[in-house]
Amino acid sequence: MSVPLAFIPTRAAALARLQEFLPIAGRYATDRNFVRPGHPNISRLSPWVQKRLLLEQEIVDAARARWPFETVEKFVQEVYWRTYWKGWLEQRPEAWSRWVEAVARLRDALSAGQRSTLEAALAGRTGIAGFDDWTKELVATGYLHNHARMWFASIWIFTLKLPWELGAAFFYEHLLDGDVASNTLSWRWVAGLQTPGKTYVAKADNIAHYTDGDHAPQASQLASAPFAIKEEPLPKVVAWTEDPAQLASLKTYERLGLWVHPEDLAVEQGELAGLKIQTINASWPKPIVKKAGWSEAVATLTQAALSDGTSRAAAHFGADVSAEPADDLSVAIVDWAQKHQLKRVVAYRPFVGPWLAEARAIESALAQAGITFTWRRRAWDSRHFPHATRGYFPFWESIKSAG
Numbered sequence: 001m002s003v004p005l006a007f008i009p010t011r012a013a014a015l016a017r018l019q020e021f022l023p024i025a026g027r028y029a030t031d032r033n034f035v036r037p038g039h040p041n042i043s044r045l046s047p048w049v050q051k052r053l054l055l056e057q058e059i060v061d062a063a064r065a066r067w068p069f070e071t072v073e074k075f076v077q078e079v080y081w082r083t084y085w086k087g088w089l090e091q092r093p094e095a096w097s098r099w100v101e102a103v104a105r106l107r108d109a110l111s112a113g114q115r116s117t118l119e120a121a122l123a124g125r126t127g128i129a130g131f132d133d134w135t136k137e138l139v140a141t142g143y144l145h146n147h148a149r150m151w152f153a154s155i156w157i158f159t160l161k162l163p164w165e166l167g168a169a170f171f172y173e174h175l176l177d178g179d180v181a182s183n184t185l186s187w188r189w190v191a192g193l194q195t196p197g198k199t200y201v202a203k204a205d206n207i208a209h210y211t212d213g214d215h216a217p218q219a220s221q222l223a224s225a226p227f228a229i230k231e232e233p234l235p236k237v238v239a240w241t242e243d244p245a246q247l248a249s250l251k252t253y254e255r256l257g258l259w260v261h262p263e264d265l266a267v268e269q270g271e272l273a274g275l276k277i278q279t280i281n282a283s284w285p286k287p288i289v290k291k292a293g294w295s296e297a298v299a300t301l302t303q304a305a306l307s308d309g310t311s312r313a314a315a316h317f318g319a320d321v322s323a324e325p326a327d328d329l330s331v332a333i334v335d336w337a338q339k340h341q342l343k344r345v346v347a348y349r350p351f352v353g354p355w356l357a358e359a360r361a362i363e364s365a366l367a368q369a370g371i372t373f374t375w376r377r378r379a380w381d382s383r384h385f386p387h388a389t390r391g392y393f394p395f396w397e398s399i400k401s402a403g
Contacts, residue, residue, distance in 0.1 A: 007047045007142070007176050009305035011266060011312065014048035018062060021045070026067045029074035035145040035211050042145065043075070046177035049082065051305045052264040056083060057380055077396060083380070084395045085181035086351050087388030090239040093352045098231075099184050102165040103293075117160050122170065128222070130207050130215030131155050142176035142297050147210055153190040154202035158223035164191040174295050180353035191229050195391060199226035239385060240349065246374045250275060250346065257281060257337055258313065259347035259362065262302045263355050264378070265309025268316035271376045272346065277317040279340045282310040285329035285358055292354040329358050330365035337371050349375035 006013075021043045024031075031041035048054040059079050063072045089095060110118060120126050124135035134148050144152065149171070156167040168187040172178045185194055192199035201223060208216040250256070256275060260267060260282040267273070284306065289299045307323070314321045326332035337345055345366060350356040363373045387398040 007044075007301065009047075009051070009053070009301050010308040011048075011053045014045065014054035017043075017045060017048070018054060018059060022062060022066045025063050025075050026071045028072065028078075032074065032078075033147050033210050035148050035215075037214075039143075039145050043078075044143070046082075046179075047143070047301070049079075050177045050179045051262050051302070051309075052266050053305060053309065055266055055269065055378075055380070056080075080384070080396060080399060081392065082179065082182055083384050084388045084392050085179070085185045086381070087239070087385030087395075089181040089185060089352045090385055091236050091388065092234045093237065094234050095188065096180055096184055096352050098234075099165055099168060102163070103169045106163045106165055114162065118162055118166065121156065121160055121162065126160065128155060128159070129217040130211065131217070133215065138171070138174050139295075142174055142295075142301070144175070149186065150190060150200055151202040151207055153187050154200050155222060157191050157229075158199075158201060158226050159221070164188070164193075164229070169293060173293050174298065176298060176301055178294070178298060181351065192226060193229060193231055201226050240375075240377075242375065242377055242382070246372070247376075250344075250374060253344045254278075255341055255343045257340060257342040257345045258317070258319070259333065259345055260306070260310050260313055261347065261350060261355050261358070262306045262309075263350045264348040265305055265312075267309065267313045267348065270378055272348070273316065275317075275346065277313075277319045277346075278342065279336070280310060280313055280317065280319050280321045281333055281336045281345075282306055282313075282321060282323040283326045283329060283332045283336075284323070286325050286327055288329075288354055288358065330361040333362045334365045334369050334371070337366060338369065342371060344372040344374060346374045346376060349377055 024041070025043070028042070034041055043059075045054060045059065049056065049059070056079050060076055063075055066072075069076070117126075121131075121135065124132040124139075126132055130148075131152060134144055134152050137148075138144050153164070153167055156162050157164050164187050168184055171187070172180075172183050175183065188194040189198075190200040204217045204219040204222055251274075254276075255278055258267065258272065258275075258277045258280045260280055284303055294302070310321055310323060313319070322332075322336045324332070333345070336342075345362075347359070350359045359375075366373045384395075384399065387395045389395075
């Protein structure tokens, strides 16, 4: 049975939830794998973190201030998992572009039997205990416990024999914390692609134990072994880094505009906070919902979060805001910049995914208009992304050794 979760898309709600969780953060390592109604044993901070209504550094600092590091190490690791996934994908963006291309192609290529199986899976009527309830919980609440996400993905791939790409698309459509890197790469990991040869196979007894017996599928209902999924190796690229020459001159601009987008909504804190911003643009690109494949609930929450972040930014900088929906965001940004006689626009650079596609179009359009676009990256990302070159645990050891 699913329990509605209160994901109010504001920074105030995020900070309140963090304070609510901290007293039990010391039990996280013991309780985290249990999937219980309402998920009282985990932080449930991910929808706010994904939009950076709450910053990773804030969470880690708060947990370590409340508890000895050894007590909350497992929880702190979970915060860093999201950073690891993002850093890894920044160096291998083709994992995302391949997935985008594959979704429509694989949907069209399904056999009649696969199509019937897919329809049953999406409707929550496969007859597999747990799986059907998680389908309904995801659609109803926009959230699933991470352990349930792993079970779900394993059953989708190895029991139902459906393409992992379509399962990742179903998650990305409905998850309120839907993160391109975490979602795509987690599905790849279950499928045995992220760490070649290492798959995750859901077991009936594991599901029964960690759901306190609420879900007890028959072992015969689940795949007992994985099968190999092959792909061409992913090319590794040099991840984007800041241009020191552009950063050095940022504070000299008298006509500086700020673009705010839903992947970083605490712009009044950090690298941009000390700038003299004349005007803010937080326009919503109307085509992005369809292009990204988001549900109405995801789109609504994202727009509301953008509004909250923009309001705080406007108050911090004392700047006016343009936030009209746009048919073409790049055109709207250029019109706004020219109207306000801006010489430069600044923003936190989006990560690999649909917002980065918008950002690149904006950068190109502004360049054609003779206006410079300067990207920033938070120190947290600049510090940690370069370590995401192999698996998570070498990454984590480098973080620990750096203090």
